[in-house]
Amino acid sequence: MEFDVGVYSLIYEYYEARILCGYYRFDDRLPSIPRISAFFQVAPATVRSALSLLEEKGYVAVNAKKAARVTYRPDPARYRENAALYFVPRESGLADMTQGGRLILEPCWEAGLLQWGKSSWQELLLRLDTDRPGFLSMRIAFYILALSALDNRLILNLYWEIIRYLRFPLLIERPVVDVESARGGPNPENVFAQINAVLVNTYAQASSELFAFIQKAREEYSLENAPQIPFRWHIYRQRPQxxxxxxxxxxxxxxxxxxxxxxxxxxxxxxxxxxxxxxxxxxxxxxxxxxxxxxxxxxxxxxxxRMEPVRFDLTKPEHQNGLRLYLEALQLLELTIPRVMRFTWEAVPSERLKQMQADLAVLRQKETCELCFEVGFTFVTEQCPLAVVRECYGQLLELLTWGYPLAMLRLGTRAIHPEYADFVERLERCLRENDPEGFSLAWKTQMEREYGLVRAFIEKERAGREAALAGPA
Known part of the structure; x- marks a missing residue:
């Protein structure tokens, strides 16, 4: 994974959380720069920027020849107060994330596991074998390995932003996993089943303890009226964004x-x-x-x-970054949209479903079926009960607008509306027949189709440009 400009703040917050809550105490050493760099898959310079900020804030002392040393030395009671000041204002978001994370993240790491090869399982077993206390909770390491198999930086970005908000998984001690039993299992699925069971139980216990702490800390530190801080997804992009x-x-x-x-x-x-x-x-x-x-x-x-198709250079670095985000957004949607649409459908009154059916019918009548994404995503961002899902799909809708100029370029003089007319009719039929399963599957199928069409078109354009630059043989 390659983080873009400004990602050093993520590494900074990662270690800040552990220092403020007492995971690292005065005079402890952080991991070395090469070790941090290898895990986050960033350049050593990015790690140094994060450590410099930690030093500027008075948390560590940086030495060119040794790992950074913790200099933060509060009264012991301050650790508990630091945790209260962070977690109490995020209680609603933490509770929301428990269910929202299952809708957004579980489909992604399940898909990642399906793509694991022998080397991925060997790396996981190596991590289980290697004693790394104080570096990273096993749950995070396991999920990062699974998500990395998708080769989708946007999904990894989202996962890190969720962990950044939750913070408490950063503080969970490493659970004990029976490596020999896992290694001797007849297939990778057995390894996954055992590890996941341990991690889920560990996480559930830590989550329960955290909410019990929040209940006590609210009164203890007079935080009854503390305003709640929601989750916000900061997408890592290259400038100018x-x-x-x-x-x-x-x-x-x-x-x-x-x-x-x-x-x-x-x-x-x-x-x-x-x-x-x-x-x-x-x-x-x-x-x-x-x-x-x-x-x-x-x-x-x-x-x-103007709204006329114009050939533009897809190889420009700034355009490539936008196209990458667009394709990665389509893949993220392909994986998550069935569960999200089904969940939202089941949470809304029938009148709202009838309204969406009417909205789709208007698109078909006005021959503007390309606006179906606006209708569908507005349904999620306005009606889904989970704030994390509303936030994520709002951000994804912005990334999807890249598809409009691409569709104009791909279709040339042909109208965009017919490309989506059958899809809109299928959605209408599912709404009319009260078929949430078919509705969810229709969205997944459309995202798969969109991803395939766009990817093939981009490859064709790049090949054509390379051939033109090469000149006659």
Whole structure:
């Protein structure tokens, strides 16, 4: 996994949590830089940045020749207060994450395990054999190994952000696993079953103890009125990311009908005020949309909506990062959307399902079936009872807007609407027949199809560009 700019803050918070809660005490040594670098799969310079920040905050002393030494030395009672100040305001989020994590993360690591080869199982057994007290809870190490098999940085990013929010799995002591029994099992599934059972029990016990602590600490530290802090997913991206986020917002407004082809967009200064960004960011955003054929700039007057397919260079580094995130978002959705849609369906009143059926019918009548993702994801982000799911799917909807210029480029002069008409009809039929299983499966199938089409198209474009650059044989 390769973390982008700013990921050192994740490593910083990882060790900050352990120091503040007393896992590392005064004069203890943190793991060496090569060891931290190897686990997080980042450059040593990134680790050094995190350690420098820890030193700046007074938590450690950094030595060029030795592992960082803990210098934080509070009164012993302070460790308990630190934990209370962190966990009490996150009680709702922690409770929500217990169920939300199963919907979002379990399908991913199950898929990762299916892709494990012999080397992956050998690495897991090596980790079980190797005594690494104080470095990483076994549950996290196990899940990271499984998720890494998917070769999807966005999924790993999400997992780390969830652990970053929960924090308490970072503090769980290493559970005892019978390595010899696991090694002698007849197949990898037996190894997984035994390890997972131990980890689930350990996690459940730690979770129960944490919530008991929160109940006592709320009164003990007068935190009854502490505002709750929700989970927020910070996606690691290469810069500049602001113009891509803004471009996604404008594309969604165009998709929803706020602007139509030929309409003038607001002035630069008006967009700057509306979106809370600089004029320079607005200009860069319009340059990007112009390149995609979404908009067209005019000298001396406001830019207008164009909506015509234009060939753009998919090999640009900034475009490659956006395409990577888009493809990884599709894979994450393919894995999670069946459970998420089924769960949300079962949580809402029948009137809301009827409303979605009516919304889909309008798309078909207006020949705008490409907006089905907006309808489906709005259903989740507004109706799912779990905040972590609403947060994740809101972020994924922004990443999916990359699909619009790609679809224009892929289809050329053909209309986008027919590409999704059959899918919309299938969703309507499932809603009409009260078939949540079919509804969930339809979404999974569509995500698989979308992923396959886009991946094949990108490969074809790259091959064509490479052939053109190579010239005649």
């Amino acid at each position: 602001m113009r891509y986020s803004l471009a996604s917002r404008v594309i969604r407004e165009i998709q929803r009908g706020t602007y139509s082809a030929g309409d003038s967009l607001p002035s630069l200064s008006e967009m700057s005020r509306r979106y809370g960004v600089s004029l320079n960011t607005v200009r860069r955003m319009l340059s990007l949309l112009n390149e995609f054929g979404i908009t067209e700039s005019h000298k001396g007057r406001r830019a207008s909506v």
